Amino acid sequence: MEIDDIEQAIFGYQTGKLPKLEEFDGTENWSDEQWQDEFDRTRLWLETFFAARDPLVVLARTAIRYIFEASQPRDGSQKVRPLEQVEVEIAQTFLLMGDTIHKKVPTSPSNFVRYWAVMARHIYSFIGKQPRSDASTDSLAVVQMKARIQTLYYRNLFTRADCETTMRALLKRIDLPSEKALGYCLSDLFEAMVRVVSLVETRIHEFLRNIRNLMSSGIRSEILESISFFRSCYPLADRVWHKCDDRFLTIEKLRYAGVQISELAWPWVFTLDCTTLEASFSLPLIAALDSLALSMGSLRDTDPQHIYLNNPIWRKPYIRLAEQGLFVPQPYLAFSFPFAIMEDLIAGHSELQSAYISARAEYLEATIAAIVSKSMPSAKIHRSVVWTDPETNKRWENDVVAFLGNFVFVFEAKSGRIGDSARRGGEGKLRKNFRDLFVEPGLQGWRLQNYLDQYRKKAVLRRKSDNSIIDFELDRPKVVYRYSICFEHFTTLTSTRFRGQRVSTGVLTRD
Structure with a gap:
């Protein structure tokens, strides 16, 4: 079976492919040395670029471009290749790996265009220099490469709304142990991170309002008022504009110059100073948010090879400013890596870790049952169904079983996580994650199906909670569907399904 056929067997799930960069046409046969040379060349260029300019302006302008593009559908009509989120992430990491004191030098529009292209080439070349194999000779190597591409480029398993719903319900379950271990409730911290997103969005709207005033007003004093706003946002913008109020004689030239100054003021949008933080959060939550921040220069000793598939900002998404505030160029990382952020805080607290693992399992099972109940209101739904195999006398358990007429739906809830090493292609x-999250749940569903098939009316299913017998009307033929659902994918009810059909005298099974 081809790799693509295997992927198609995973219902509702799409695997990512390496983005296509036109400038890399003709590199299909490049050697490892050529890819390594391209990676090293672009890395040196980027390090020099960040060292020679104000990196906060570079990062802020890159972040706002990504936010604007991400809000628009990608239908192929764009004249310029949209930024990928990873390109903003790596830019943030370059800043954190650089000097703590940076130059206050502006970046021209043409240099921004060049920088964005080089960053895309640099990340693309990182994948290019990874070991490659043909699917027909080494399927494992192909899967490893796909895992790396998925980890590097693809984000946001949840929509924002689904993420908020999931994280609130999950973290509420561990409020008491998290407050005991950390001094605050993790659910409150997540709400604070959502509040940070709102604060940044409010600033974006204020910034855009001044740009609209700049572009629409025909009154010189009103245009200068908007320019004054941008000058007050960031010191570099004020320094560049110094004594320029009377330099541009026409309205159009003044307006054009104002737009150029606004490009240097974007860091204000992502800066939350102490006054803003104190007005929005309690002191414990300010300290908790600060614990999710890295200082500039703090990643200077980080192995540069590790930032692409194991970026520290996935767990600590904010930047700590010397002025005791936070710089938040990617507030939406709260929705891209919510589990990584929370699990990093939980690490080292054994009781809290145990409570978190239990909460994941309980929440996933309960939510699956709720979704199935809503989708099939006439079905009889049972959680934690147990039965004993007469041949081995071993007791088995199925997480959620739904009965509707001649149909039996078996759901195996897997609340475990895909390990960091697996995401890097380890x-x-x-192998372990695939076995635990996909193979074993499938086998568990098969066991129940075969039990019903073999014993039919003699089969006995019980509720684990009180050991009472469940009446599934097993004297009638059944159609059995089996699903295994991983935690990160359940909000869209993504599930593994085995294609095919098998007919027996007692149970018709179709998966």
Whole structure:
């Protein structure tokens, strides 16, 4: 079976492919040395670029471009290739790996265009220099490469609304142990991170309002008022404009100059100073938000090879400013990596870790049951169904079983996580995660199906909670569907399904 066929067997799930960069046409046969040379060349260029300019302006302008593009559908009509989120993430990491004191030098529009292209080439070349194999000769290597591409480029398993719903319900379950271990409730911290997103969005709207005033007004004093706003936003913008109020004689030239100054003021949008933080959050939550921040220069000793598939900002998404505030160029990382952020805080607190693992399992099982109940209101739905195999006398359990007429739906809830090593293509962890999250749940569903098929009316299913017998009307033929659902994918009810059909005298099974 081809790799693509296997992927198609995973219902509702799409695997990512390497983005196509036109400038890399003709590199399909590049050697490892050529890809390594391209990676090293672009890395040196980027390091020099960040060292020679104000990196906060570079990062802020890149972040706002990504936010604007991400709000628009990608239908192929764009004249310029949209930024990928990873390109903003790597830019933030370059800033954190650089000097703590940076130059206050502006970046021209043409240099921004050049920088964005080089960043895309740099990240693309990182994948290019990874070991490659043909699917027909080494399927494991192909899966490892796909895992790396998925980890590097693809984000946001949840929509924002689904993420907020999931994280609130999950973290509320561990409020008491998290407050005991950390001094604050993790659910409150998540709400604070959502509030940070709102604060940044409010600033974006205020910034855009001044740009609209700049572009629409025909009154010189009103245009200068908007320019004054941009000058007050960031010191570099004020320094560049110094004594320019009377330099541009026409309205159009003044307006054009104002637009150029606004490009240097974007860091204000993402800056939350102490006054803003104190007005929005309690002191414990300010400290908690600060614990999610990295200082400039704090990643200077980080192995540069590790930032692409294991970026520290996935767990600590904010930047700590010397002026005791936060710089938040990617507030939406709260929705891209919510589990990584929270699990990093939980690490080292054994009781809290145990409570979190239990909460994940309980929440996933309960939510699956709720979704199935809403989708099939006439179905009889049971959680934690247990039965004993007469041949081995071993007791088995199925997480959620739904009965509707001649149909039996078996759901196996897997609340475990895909390990960091697996996301980087590590063979051992990939095999283990695939076995634990996909193979074993499938086998568990098969066991129940075969039990019903073999014993039919003699089969006995019980509720784990009180050991009472469940009446599934097993004297009638059944159509059995099996699903295994991973935690990160359940909000869209993504599930693994085995294609095919098998008919027996007692149970018709179709998966």
